[in-house]
Amino acid sequence: MRPTGDHRGRASRFDVIVVGAGAAGAALAARLAEDPDRTVLVLESGPVPGLPPSFAPELLDARLVPGAQPGHPAVQPYPALLAPGRPYTVVRGRVLGGSTTVNGGYFVRARREDFDRWAAAGGGPVWSYERMLPFLRALETDLDYGAGPLHGDRGPVRVRRTDLGHPAAAAFGAAARRLGFPGEPDKNAQDEPGFGPVPSNAVDGVRVNTGLAYLSRVSGRSNLLVSGDSTVLGVVVERGRATGVVVERDGRRRTVRGGEVVLCAGALRSPQLLLLSGVGPRAELAALGIPVVEDVPAVGARFGDHPQVVLEWLPRRRSLPEPVGSWLGGALHLPSSGGDHPGGDLEILQSLVPMAGLTGGRVSVPGAPLAFLVSVQTPRSGGRLRLDSADPAAPPSLDHGYLATAGDRRRLREVVRVTAELAATPDFAEVGAGLTDPAPRVLADDRLLDEWILGHLGTCQHTCGTVPLGSAVDAYGRVHGVAGLRVADTSILPTPPLRGPAATAVLVGELVADAMRRGLT
Template identity: 40%
Template sequence: MTYDVIIVGAGSAGCALAARLSENDSRQVLLLDAGPDYERLDNFPAEISRARSMAATFPGHPINWSFVGELTPGQKYPLARGKLVGGSSAVNGTYFIRGRREDFDQWAALGNDLWSYEQVLPFFKKSERDLDFADEFHGQDGPMPVRRPGQKELQPVSQAFIEACLRAGYPEDPDKNAPAEEGVGPIPRNVVDGFRMNTAVTYLASIRNRPNLTVLGDTFVRRVIFDGKRAVGVETERDGRPAEFRGNEIVLSAGGIKSPHLLMLSGVGPADSLRKHGIEVVHDSPGVGRNVKDHPSVFVNYRVREDRTPLPVDFMPFQTCLNHTAAESTVDGDLQITCGAAPYSRMIGSATGKRIGVPSYLTRPLATLSALRRLPTRLVYTQARNQDNLVLLCSLDAEQSTGEIYLNSADPADSPGISLNYLSDPADLPRVVANVRLALELLQSPQFKRLGTQIVSPSDEDLRKWITGNLGTSLHTSSSARMGPESDPTAVVDQYCRVHGVEGLRVVDISIMPTIIRRGPAATAVMIGERAAALFDLAG
């Protein structure tokens, strides 16, 4: 059978795209993913379905790709990505804030006028069912429920964080998905009754009976098959055996790491690198895997008086955040501080929210140990030592540095190399320092002191040195197959998501972002799937 469309990757963008394309009952759509397909919310293990659990992000978990990248040269770090139908929307922190208006208008200014804020707003609205706001900026009928924690749901540290920010002069920001002044407020979440509303649940569960939609989990795609310059299918491994699927159009929706990896494995990428690994060049596309962007971050650790109260059933691990601008920055809203509402140990240890019980990672000791051996001993020790701390996550949301994703070999089973090159641009580190200083000031406020707050790290040491040695990531790897006109030598796809230089191949996920947005990418990834579906039949 030849499908009309084969989508590789059933994550945030892929599920949305498959659902919308299959609304046309004359179009046969095949959606593939390397991980399991749980089909319905009731079938997901609690450690995945419960929003309070971050267990699947621990290295070695079977539905985690468990990539390892370098944040700075020689500084290895685990990069969790969801490996199941639902993708990273099934394992992330359920942060569902859209990119800013200015982000999308910048995309348009770079030659992508179909992706301006005015063009993408209808697709944000189409994707969501906002349970808190009903106005011109929010949707009411979409598949993705969005809500914010109410006053009574806030943990004491979350409430203290909001009050400390207001006391410091930052404005209140009750709706972070509206184009309003940046400030402090509750985080929009795709969570209902404590359940993580991933895209497999919200976009696919109700349409499984469509005869023109086929969803196959546990299907590892090795490469795209070409006939000359035209993509005609995918080579996969399923049930331990090779299998090929043929399609009129192939869409890579495998995410910011796997999509460029698959392009290169298939012969689309920097020609010299492809030849080095013995891969036949289908199209020399030097931008594949280049210009990579992310949100570097660092944890400010602290403790408060011991609280043994079990986490509530509908607990959300990250409830509030502050978005603000670094002094003398040329980019508005380039910094964020997110207040963790519970220690990481309580997020990975048990999906019940109780302190008692065997941590999830200990139920798979061999896989866990194998994954941890790939990481520096110092990193493993530091994270274990800090797992009972509360944190303020300080992130740089508009880095000037750029990274790279590259081939380690021509074997699809080998993970790609990932060099994020954080802080390589001299404009970045001073802004991270400013963000950490502000976090420390907030923790010394009366609002936090009444909770018995004690700062664990950093101490009075050189902040630049401490940040460089304790750098982390927000796991938002983007722009690795960026969108732009053919005249842009770094562009990989056009604004219809079609790969330059070949036929029948598109990329639809956060790898196509021309520039990284100044917020987490989850909501924007879903929008990309929605927007791309609407553009699918239009002539360029």
């Protein structure tokens, strides 16, 4: 894919302006540009490399997770509060491909019950699993299963499942079987949750982000322009209709006009842009001196994410083999004891690279412990996003609201204890000498374990629901009360899915693009 540069001089007005070239934005823009009579401008705040050699090596190496490296230039940091007394920094990709360029390459579909819940919340029949399955098939080339009722073989995103041949992955699988968990060979089907490989958009050791997967397919089209280092500061709304955006590039601000504006800037930036543009809760906007364009109380009022803690274990051998194709090993999904989510709301994800390597940008750290990333993926929305300033450069305030209920705490204790049980099996003892922490006495005591979890609490960075279906946008992402303005990213998912949302973000881009191309209302 060639670099696409500046938008000046190409067109005075575009049919569609897409803000953000990430998981959803790249997919949406590429599909829209397939229609030759529609002009599309994509504005990406980060750099827009061309062919893969133009990307920094760690952005393509699927054994690394650039988003885990503090201060990496391809990410945008946001201060957040996970729980009382637990400040944190969350990050989002700021480069072509967005967070798909810096994340772990996890590409697992949402569950059927997620689609049922989203349909009931405002998506309607459009958001049923049966209606979404053709889009899920169309966006992928499944290299393991090929074309069939569940999978596609002609889509932009190549999907391959992680190799379970690594000794640690094989031991994890054996431990899961010993404890009675079923096998789940295809986590992109809708089978009973259990242990299996992780579907990934990393192939042969290369993380293929959505910028490369989608936009390279339409590169060179005269009706598409992707402009990097172009930060959108707000949406221009005139007489109730979005007519363009204010963009800053090379230190200069200008207004770019468009027939329709689609915000694909992610679940943190898209709601921030709406609020800065006067679309949101009236009282909060007025308090900041932002003229109210449309009172939409749901913008930023709630969001969901997945709390996570890292459990490390010591290998028996000083040096296990380095992973070959991905940092990911296997994954175990299971329902929590409440029984509310049979699709499995607890996740134990295996890292074959030490945490010291993930945060330091190295595959090998001799002698370092390896890790399980354990999380609760219950579709709960207890967070809130709001503005503290009308300055577009000031980050929004993020309060995740983790551990607020007894159920939150119970589920995290449960997934930590299941992980400890797995690590203590004879099967896993073949490779591991046990968890480094928490100690057995902590594991046995609810109060002590709650304290330990709070002190080690992190997040999967799976934010959803800041501009939710039903209360803020319709089934096709159209913002209530503002013509010509849509949101198409995980902002619109009313609750986070039971699996990480990267694949669902791409799905949103596909869905909204299809609606725009067909003029659906």
